[in-house]
Amino acid sequence: MRNKTSLPSDTSSNDSHGSSLEAPPRPGAGAPAPGRQAPSRRGHFKSRLGCFSCKRRRVKCNELRPECSPCRRLGLACVYPNSAASSSTPIRAALSSLTLEDLRFYHQFLTTAFPRLPLRGGQIWSQAAAMSYSYEYLAHAVLGLGASHLSQNGNTDYTTQALQHRIIAIKLVNEQLDHLPRSPADADALLATSMCLVAQSSLMPDSMVDYLTMARGANLVATTVVPDFQRSIFRTFTPEGHLESVTSMVCELPKDLQLVDDFRSSVTKLEPICQKTCELKYLAALLRCVEALRASSLDAWKKFVSVFMLPTCFSNQEFLCFIDPENHAGHLLIIHMFLLDYMLGRFCIAPADEPPCPGRKKVIISWTKNMAKALPRDFQKYLQWPLQYCEVLALQDARYLLSP
Incomplete structure (x- = not known):
């Protein structure tokens, strides 16, 4: 039986939802869970549609097009099998080379802009920030939150950059919510992304309704996507854990x-x-x-x-x-x-x-x-x-x- 969301509630909606951050699909509703694949030596799941370079190096390919993140980072030629190249997978916006502004957004996130939940959870968010190296949507959510935080608390307006990162993060995470996470890290990345998007909404001048919508979506991610909080970096982020933290504060x-x-x-x-x-x-x-x-x-x-x-x-x-x-x-x-x-x-x-x-x-x-x-x-x-x-x-x- 799964743990409930990060905050306690007495009831939950029985309605079905579409596959978006605001209303992610419930795992197992209408289709059986995919079979577990054998991990490689480095703990990654095998990618059937990954590029040749990642397959040769036996690392996880995130299958971004026209160039996956590992190849872009290492400057390798990124070539996909014909079956992958001819698929209907849409081309997605990927992170370009980091700018000095992006580094500033990332630093702002690490030091002050990370979400306030879990309570006193700075160390947890440091772990989540490190995960953004492997998850494109989490990276954009982290940078977007950092940019919005600087806009509200600094002397420079980074609203344009914040919105750009936010739009890409929402697009990419909604695509991910169409599939069950294949590992605890995948689930943690989805939950961290949704929580960053909620926190960013609270820093945007015209986003009161968006804030509630994102919070509802984050709750659904926590209750349906994270299969086992004991294996999660957010393991203290349960009703019991939250109550314990509240009582201590x-x-x-x-x-x-x-x-x-x-x-x-x-x-x-x-x-x-x-x-x-x-x-x-x-x-x-x-x-x-x-x-x-x-x-x-x-x-x-x-x-x-x-x-x-x-x-x-x-x-x-x-x-x-x-x-x-x-x-x-x-x-x-x-x-x-x-x-x-x-x-x-x-x-x-x-x-x-x-x-x-x-x-x-x-x-x-x-x-x-x-x-x-x-x-x-x-x-x-x-x-x-x-x-x-x-x-x-x-x-x-x-x-x-x-x-x-």
């Missing part, structure tokens, strides 16, 4: 009960416009979280995890309805969740665990202000408290509950 810091009451009042005002079941579930989860804070910071954090994971439990129809641009109630609930993340951070997280850069906080504030510009006049009153809190948040540190 949480602090019972002084609470501003007036702020708690103001948040609760703002959420309660949304009740008349929440008509759909998914909206009412989300509203109730927000209220349970803020009420738990009165008794225990740890209980509040646990309840917040349930709030964050709730959209991954919606059916496809519920989720699409929840994030629909015309669903103003859904979007108001979502922005309250992001602000609650920072409100609770000041009551649960010690200053020593504050993220080193405030870029994500700035993006959340911009999402709130952009929503205020887009909402119809009749809905503007529901953003009164969120906008007031954003003015306070802008002057505070960047502590939050370390969601992706």
Whole structure:
């Protein structure tokens, strides 16, 4: 029986999904798992369509065209068998020679830009970064996240480069999700890529809905693609492991009960416009979280995890309805969740665990202000408290509950 996702949730969707990062296919659904092949001396699986150079050297060929990564790296002639050359496999964009900017993006990822989950997981992400040497889609995801992080926290705008890496990473990983991973490393690379894409979404000014969609996709990758967390570099990234990490980090810091009451009042005002079941579930989860804070910071954090994971439990129809641009109630609930993340951070997280850069906080504030510009006049009153809190948040540190 497989371990569940990186964060605990009570239920899961029973709907089937297409083969994309946002909704990867469930292994074994409709087709038997492929037979295991005998590994070579160096632990790689044999490639039937690999190039001649890789076959001769007995190394794994990633079958990129027109030139695979190992051949490009070593300057070898990359020639495929006729059967491979005549196949319908699309030509895919590959990493060109690394530029100085790419090296800067990679360094930013290693030092500060890696995802905040697993909690205190810097060493795990160092291992994941090393894996990008062998996985093209992971390399692009790492570089894209590093570029977005520098854009938000530095003095230079690398938005164009960040989007280029992101687009390629999504394209390549979606192709990989059409096939079962052949090794634990393959599964780890897919999960690491999806988590990097989620983290990058939180640094993009117009990506609130994209963030939720990517988080839903990453959850599905974790629950369906990683066959055995005990053999994974993310072995601590299970509900049990996450709870253990949370328990070791949480602090019972002084609470501003007036702020708690103001948040609760703002959420309660949304009740008349929440008509759909998914909206009412989300509203109730927000209220349970803020009420738990009165008794225990740890209980509040646990309840917040349930709030964050709730959209991954919606059916496809519920989720699409929840994030629909015309669903103003859904979007108001979502922005309250992001602000609650920072409100609770000041009551649960010690200053020593504050993220080193405030870029994500700035993006959340911009999402709130952009929503205020887009909402119809009749809905503007529901953003009164969120906008007031954003003015306070802008002057505070960047502590939050370390969601992706």
